[in-house]
Amino acid sequence: MEKVVIMGTGCAGLTAALYTARAGLSPLVLTGTLPGGLLTTTSIVENFPGFPEGIDGCELMSRMQKQAERFGARVRFGTVEAVHLSERPFRLTVDDEQVETRTIIIASGASHRHLGLESESLLERKGVTYCATCDGALPMFRNQPLVVVGGGDSACEEAIFLSRFGSVIHLVHRRDTLRASKIMAGRTLSNPKIKPVWDSVTTEILDVKQDKVIGVRVKNLKTGKESVIDCAGVFVAIGHVPNTELFRGALEMDENGYIVPKHGMESNLPGIFVAGDCSDHVYRQAVTAAGMGCAAAIDAERYLARLNQ
Numbered sequence: 001m002e003k004v005v006i007m008g009t010g011c012a013g014l015t016a017a018l019y020t021a022r023a024g025l026s027p028l029v030l031t032g033t034l035p036g037g038l039l040t041t042t043s044i045v046e047n048f049p050g051f052p053e054g055i056d057g058c059e060l061m062s063r064m065q066k067q068a069e070r071f072g073a074r075v076r077f078g079t080v081e082a083v084h085l086s087e088r089p090f091r092l093t094v095d096d097e098q099v100e101t102r103t104i105i106i107a108s109g110a111s112h113r114h115l116g117l118e119s120e121s122l123l124e125r126k127g128v129t130y131c132a133t134c135d136g137a138l139p140m141f142r143n144q145p146l147v148v149v150g151g152g153d154s155a156c157e158e159a160i161f162l163s164r165f166g167s168v169i170h171l172v173h174r175r176d177t178l179r180a181s182k183i184m185a186g187r188t189l190s191n192p193k194i195k196p197v198w199d200s201v202t203t204e205i206l207d208v209k210q211d212k213v214i215g216v217r218v219k220n221l222k223t224g225k226e227s228v229i230d231c232a233g234v235f236v237a238i239g240h241v242p243n244t245e246l247f248r249g250a251l252e253m254d255e256n257g258y259i260v261p262k263h264g265m266e267s268n269l270p271g272i273f274v275a276g277d278c279s280d281h282v283y284r285q286a287v288t289a290a291g292m293g294c295a296a297a298i299d300a301e302r303y304l305a306r307l308n309q
């Protein structure tokens with residue numbers, strides 16, 4: 001039987017692996033379908049402390065894995081497909097195999113909502129991005145016209161953040177008012193660099209042939225008219241979906257499915273801990289996910305120590 005199973009090998013999961021491994025718990029760490037997590041989908045990470053020149057996302061995650069393995073973490077390619085939490089030990093179905101464990105650290109991350117356009121996926125990392133805090137300061141976006149898609153708080157935050165770097169920020173929203181909170185909407189609309197494009201949806205990102213973003217085609221839903229907005233970057237901010245579906249009904253979550261920790265990083269079910277983007281809809285950064293992974297590991301270790309008393 002396992003003492004600790006960690007679901008996920010992003011920053012949260014691998015940091016939890018490092019701490020539980022150094023505590024002598026020999027954690028089993030399951031990769032899911034994205035070994036290394038979301039950072040492996042980006043090139044340069046410039047805001048993870050300790051790397052003044054920046055570091056390639058894959059390289060950073062590979063180093064985190066090696067560091068955890070050095071102390072005895074066992075990283076295994078596998079996806080948790082079902083969880084059985086009503087009895088102790090907990091039981092997980094991992095690729096048709098049963099795994100029993102005394103504790104679980106859920107570090108399964110969150111997925112970005114996509115627009116669902118073919119041009120969007122073809123131009124991802126070539127000007128299409130899902131995180132202004134992560135990518136907004138990159139040279140390719142500086143002093144360039146940019147597009148943010150969305151109308152909620154996140155889209156407004158992204159647009160305001162980007163107004164420091166871009167020459168003009170076109171905020172494309174499908175309605176004629178922002179969904180964001182009043183204060184955020186007010187701040188956004190009074191920013192002289194942000195130009196709302198109301199009642200409009202993005203129908204295509206240009207230009208796949210040139211293999212880089214040069215603009216977006218938008219359609220006005222009221223008039224049906226199509227037009228092109230020139231830009232160097234498209235920031236899609238239409239929300240995230242936490243990867244927590246397996247725990248629905250068993251663990252306390254907010255209305256969007258983010259797991260709500262109760263004591264430290266422990267969920268409402270003793271022995272189950274959470275870390276990273278699957279429980280954080282506010283910060284969503286590598287370093288905050290790593291911090292939560294550390295906290296969850298320390299909480300799990302103390303929980304196990306109490307059981308043995």
Ligand SMILES: Cc1cc2nc3c(=O)[nH]c(=O)nc-3n(C[C@H](O)[C@H](O)[C@H](O)COP(=O)(O)OP(=O)(O)OC[C@H]3O[C@@H](n4cnc5c(N)ncnc54)[C@H](O)[C@@H]3O)c2cc1C
Pocket residue numbers: 007008009010011012013030031032033034035036037038039041042044045046047048078079080081107108109110129130131134135243275276277278284285286287289
């Ligand atoms: C393009 C891009 C660029 C970014 N750039 C930066 C940046 O420069 N700086 C920064 O701080 N942040 C950046 N971020 C945000 C950062 O990547 C995330 O905040 C961070 O990866 C969250 O870590 P996490 O461990 O919570 O989740 P994730 O990295 O999403 O990892 C989740 C892990 O859980 C696994 N998993 C999911 N379901 C299961 C399952 N059922 N069973 C087993 N495993 C499962 C996945 O396979 C994955 O390994 C960027 C994000 C993106 C998308």
